[in-house]
Amino acid sequence: MDGAIPYVRAEGDPYALGLQHGRRRAAALQDFVGDSLCRLNLLLPRPVDEAALAPTVAAYRAAIEAAVPDLAAETEGLAAGAGLSVAQAYLLQLRREVLGYRKVPSAGDCTTYARSGAVPGQEPVLAQTVDLNGDLDDQITVLDLARSGSPRRSLLLSFGGLLGYLGLNSSGLAVGLNLVLGGRWRPGVPPYLAIRHLLDSADDVTQALALLRTLPLASSRSLTLCDARRVVCVEHLDGEWRETEGTQSAHTNHFLHPDFAARDEINVFARRSSVKRLDAARAALAELGADAGPERHFSVLAAPPICVPGNGDVRRERTVAAAVLLPARGELHLRPGDPSKSSTHIFRLEHR
Incomplete structure (x- = not known):
C-alpha cells in the first residue's frame, strides 16, 4: 500500500x-x-x-x-x-x-521509542511501528480534528473508523502505544479512545498523566507520552499504573516495570520477539544523533527485527504502518504498509 x-x-x-x-x-x-x-x-x-x-x-x-x-x-x-x-x-x-488476548505464538507487535527535547539540540520525537493482524493497512486513515471550544487540534493515525489510535496535538504532546498482556480485560474505555481523550484535553505529559489516571481503562496497555521536556512510559494492568521516566524511552510488548513483570501473560514465542525488538530499539537510540531526522528514524523502523514482515496469514501480526511524530512541529510522518517498501507521507497541523 x-x-x-x-x-x-x-x-x-x-x-x-x-x-x-x-x-x-x-x-x-x-x-x-x-x-x-x-x-x-x-x-x-x-x-x-x-x-x-x-x-x-x-x-x-x-x-x-x-x-x-x-x-x-x-x-x-x-x-x-x-x-x-x-x-x-x-x-x-x-x-x-x-x-482479547490468546497465548499463541506471535512474531511481533508494535515497537515504540521516544526522545524528549530536554537534551540541547534535540527535538522531541516519538517513533513506532504499528503491528496488527487482520491485514489492516487498507484501513489506514489520518484524522485532523478540531473540537469546538478546545484550544488545540489533534492529528491522529487511525484504522477502520477508530476515533483514536496514536498521534499528537497542537500543544506539543505526542502519544504512542504498545500492547502488553495481563490481568482481566473488562468493559471500560479502550486505550485507543483514551489516547484520543488525552490529545484532545492535555497540553503536556504532566496533564496527560493526571487525566489518564482518571479513566477506567478496559485492558492492559503501555503508553508512551512525549513532549518538549519529558518522556514517560506508563503501563496499565488491572486498574494499576506504573511510570518510568527519562529523556528517552523504548518499549515493545512485555511489561518493563518490575511490579508488573511477574504478572505478564505474554507467551514465550512472542516474548522472544519482544525482547529482540526492544534490544534493537535501545541500540538504535544509543546510535541516533540528536539531529536525526524522520528518514533516519524510518531506517530504524523499516529494518528487522523491528519491522515484522507478513507471511500471508491474516491471523498473524505484521507491520502495517510506521510513524514518526514530531510534536514540536505538529507533524506526522507516515509510511503505510511495510515501511521498507513504502514512501513517506507527511501530515501537518496547519492551525496551531
Missing part, C-alpha cells in the same frame, strides 16, 4: 466531528463492517455475530458514555455519517477488546 492515504479534516462539536468522519469514509466503513464483521471472524477461534456481541457492546458503550461522553457523542455521529448502526460504530472502537 503506497497510494493516497485517506485524510479527514473536521471541525465542530463531538457529534459533528463523527458525522464528518463517517460521511468521508462511509463506503469504506460499510465494506469493513461487512467484511467478516470487521474481519473479527477471520481472527477469532469461533465465529460471532452482532446479536452475540450486543451485550458486550452495550457494556462498553455504557462505560464510554460515563467516562468520555464527548467520544460517545462522536461515535454516534460516526454512525449517522457512515450509515451504520450505533452498535456497529461502537464495534469499530472495540475490535481489539473483542479479540
